[in-house]
Amino acid sequence: MLTMHGVSKSFLGVRVLHGVSLDLAAGEVHALVGENGAGKSTLMKILAGEHVPDEGTITLDGTEHAFTHPAQAQAAGIGIIHQEFALLEHRTVAENVFLGREPTRLGLVDRRTMEHRTAELLDEVGVSGITPRTYVRELSVARQQTVEIVKALASDVRVLVMDEPTAPLADHEAGLLHTLVRRLADRGLGILYISHRLREVFDLSQRITVLKDGRHVTTVPTARTDTDQVVRAMVGRELSAYYPPRARADDIGDVRLSVRGGGNGRLTGIDLTLRAGEVTGIAGLQGSGRTSLARALFGAAPFTAGTMTMDGTALRPASPRQAIRAGIALVTEDRKAEGLALRQSVRDNALLVTRAVPARDRPPAARDLTALLERVRLHARGEDQQTQYLSGGNQQKVVIAKWLAARPRVLLFDEPTRGVDVGAKAAIHTLVRDLAREGLAVLIVSSELPELIGMSDRILVMSEGRIAGELPPGAAEEDVMHLATGHPEARPAPDPGPPAPGSTAEEGAA
Secondary structure (H helix, E strand, O other): OEEEEEEEEEEOOEEEEEEEEEEEOOOOEEEEEOOOOOOHHHHHHHHOOOOOOOEEEEEEOOEEEOOOOHHHHHHOOEEEEOOOOOOOOOOEHHHHHOOOOOOEEOOEEOHHHHHHHHHHHHHHOOOOOOOOOOEHHHOOHHHHHHHHHHHHHOOOOOEEEEEOOOOOOOHHHHHHHHHHHHHHHHOOOEEEEEOOOHHHHHHHOOEEEEEEOOEEEEEEEHHHOOHHHHHHHHHOOOHHHOOOOOOOHHHOOOEEEEEEEEEOOOOOOEEEEEEOOOEEEEEEOOOOOHHHHHHHHOOOOOOOEEEEEEOOEEOOOOOHHHHHHHOEEEEOOOHHHHHOOOOOEHHHHHOOOHHHOOHHHOOHHHHOHHHHHHHOOOOOOOOOOEHHHOOHHHHHHHHHHHHHOOOOOEEEEEOOOOOOOHHHHHHHHHHHHHHHHOOOEEEEEOOOHHHHHHHOOEEEEEEOOEEEEEEOOOOOHHHHHHHHOOOOOOOOOOOOOOOOOOOOOOOOOO
């Protein structure tokens, strides 16, 4: 159906694509993977007419095209769904689906035809619970993404590009999207699927193409490769180095933070201890109270019952400001909305917390910003670069640097590697373990079971706002799920060492 051959592209004299070739068959899900900066998005923007290639050809159904505008690519049957949605939330589903292409009658918008056609498209993709007259602002993130897909189908697309489609989705929502992707492929659409989540890449795709540093590395049938080979092609090292070694018993120190009988409107009977030098994982299904627990410890949704101590001293932060002063830091789930000022520089973001402290009282880490940014292995043009132009992994490193500048004693992570490529994930994992070795108490909330099992020295599993049980390092995934779903027959498992990410787990299942 589609062939891209020898595509090259430079920006300001810097070559970002070097003769990349790619092809796609009708009814195929072809995964495109690589670290941030590998050239995936640039290649797809060329296909979508957003960039004009310096060299190379695009052939669709035997006809060569030279797109210079997105409208030309759309007219040829190519649609792209970006990670950031392009919807008008105060308009209806039908108005969004036909935005700029509204059917008319006697010079007026023909709403009846528009809504009827939208209903047909929703029915074609098997979507229920959405009507053409529903306002987009009333829809969940997953439903909004469905509207984006239907909008593309309304343009009679034959090639659909999906860029990190599950990054903003909850776990059960990602499963619904996977079903929809398979349904579209069964209808004969060719789908180019970009994702950092290797588990879903192996679940959905028939072939995998790996890009690295703007070059084509390999294209392989999914059934003939494995996670280890793909990661090695992406980052140039073995998968065995993906997770750092866990803490030994003598590496774990005294209790740093303790909660007894903690509760609020969302949590009940929380008994929790976090120790210096230890990484504690928090697992659970969506809505189990994982994020609520992190926010309660941070004072954003404070405990209203129970007791809490820090290094043996009574503490119950009623606000994030009080938690920060006590030495607690929270890397939030949504870095763009809650962790960064995207239009400000790297320097300004890294000093957001410490600038609230008088200069004479600022910790040494805040005074040596360059060393701090080197510590988190930030890749940026300089401290003056606007944070919005960094990759997702580097944005997350800026968030971590912001908190390290305040020299916390307890560091809480909520989805620390969401939307981050495998190379940046490994760097963040290593940094987390290094911080634990230096005496910080670390808590990780993650919906990726392989990450949680690979990183944690012990795992607490939440269910319905309570801690349902505790599991040792290397616990089996089924034991985590037994507790998460309310089945107490979970059994401790021997420690087999860190698992391969996405190798045996349903990634995002908990």
